[in-house]
Amino acid sequence: MLEKNENSHIFIKKLKIVSSLSDSEIKAINSLQTFVKKIDKDIDIVSFKENPSSCCLILDGWVGRYRILVDGKRQFLSFHTVGDIPDLHGLHVSPLDYSICTLTPVIVAFISHDQLRELINNFKGISTAFWRYTIADSAALRAWMVNMGHRTACKALAHLFCEIFIKIAIVEHKEDKNFRLPITQIEMADALGISPVHVNRVINELRENDLITLKSRFIKIKNWEKLANFCNFDPSYLHGNFI
Amino acid sequence: MLEKNENSHIFIKKLKIVSSLSDSEIKAINSLQTFVKKIDKDIDIVSFKENPSSCCLILDGWVGRYRILVDGKRQFLSFHTVGDIPDLHGLHVSPLDYSICTLTPVIVAFISHDQLRELINNFKGISTAFWRYTIADSAALRAWMVNMGHRTACKALAHLFCEIFIKIAIVEHKEDKNFRLPITQIEMADALGISPVHVNRVINELRENDLITLKSRFIKIKNWEKLANFCNFDPSYLHGNFI
DNA sequence: CGTTGACTTGATAAAGCTCAAATTTGGTGG
């Protein structure tokens, strides 16, 4: 499906969080040609060591950046949903240092590097916005690092739940702390660097502390304040403090 | 010491790794005015939650990005040495999401945001180079994350030693795997998210496996191939695969 | 209604933490 893009408003919304764009810049982004594709769960859309010629804008669903270690273990580096272009780096780096796989069925709009490079060359504001987007991304990486490095498994998992909730809330404009988790316990384990069995036990701990209920992938955050406080969740890294 | 900068060639060298610069761009960078300062060990040069109006270019010594958690623990996010501007983010984000402290005595050149913004606005190549610099930085963060998340303490520490060696080798053009570690065991612990006592035991393990000798902060990598292989060190994240 | 993948629980082992007490090292003043 090659189409004149009606979807880029999602991306524009994301860019506007980090930067300001002129009308002509918005128009330019809106006139991008994209190749929209539905993709199943558990498919790689970007592969480590390949040289892609387009970036992927997520229109629906969830994807994860990851790397596979020599011993076969998988480390997730970040999760992304609607409005994200997780491989924007590809405009400058090839091959990338990570792969991206789908965590749920997704709808993705592929945008050619050529078009994006033209935007960057012609619109300073877009170039700056992309740079800032990269900066926001790196702040999120740092937040994950802190989460993995120096927190107990229980707090780290709580933090991950908080992050996922906020990301859903941003996209769906919901206040309701009741949502479907896009990831399995195995994927949580690979995000936090702990074993799947331990993830399960730690979920029990969160249940016992009356912080969440979780059944059939449906999580309910029973007490947001208490949960966020428990894991010292500070959502500012998800919008950033851009000047 | 406010001085017409003779030091920016160090930074230019770093930028050239990730991007190309025109003669006029190089000239513009060379004419930056910097405020050069000698600073002792264990001093914060950038503080979390402050709003700095300049960036710091490291001319000598080592610094570390870090964050303090509510329980008082410190998590190092990256280490930097000659030629790095670890707080380049500050051009777009305020306050920053991390602090930067000196790990050794350092010499730092402070460059005002105003000057840097002028460069960005007037020279597209510089703007792109800075963006790419940010991208290289985020790849290094991902490498650390993988290191912390899914490797044993022993391999993680070996990886850190490899990284530090390569960074020294780049600056000093040395082949000799014999160098002074810029960080204490406590700092290693805070980088890897393990306890100082365990760092010490893990160093012993590396010694017993005949991979290194280490005494009075002087480390000798006895068998580079073996060490790099042991921890699956791939130095490409330190130069990147820029197009 | 059977199969498959995800989740759950138990038992045991390994990795890493904490506390505490040496010992070594690097610097500093006399």
Add this chain to the structure above:
DNA sequence: CCACCAAATTTGAGCTTTATCAAGTCAACG
């Protein structure tokens, strides 16, 4: 140069967290 101090390193013992292996149960879906 020596004595001394503070910081860093080293070692031991016991404990906590997390991993691993194994054997379930549950739930979705054709």
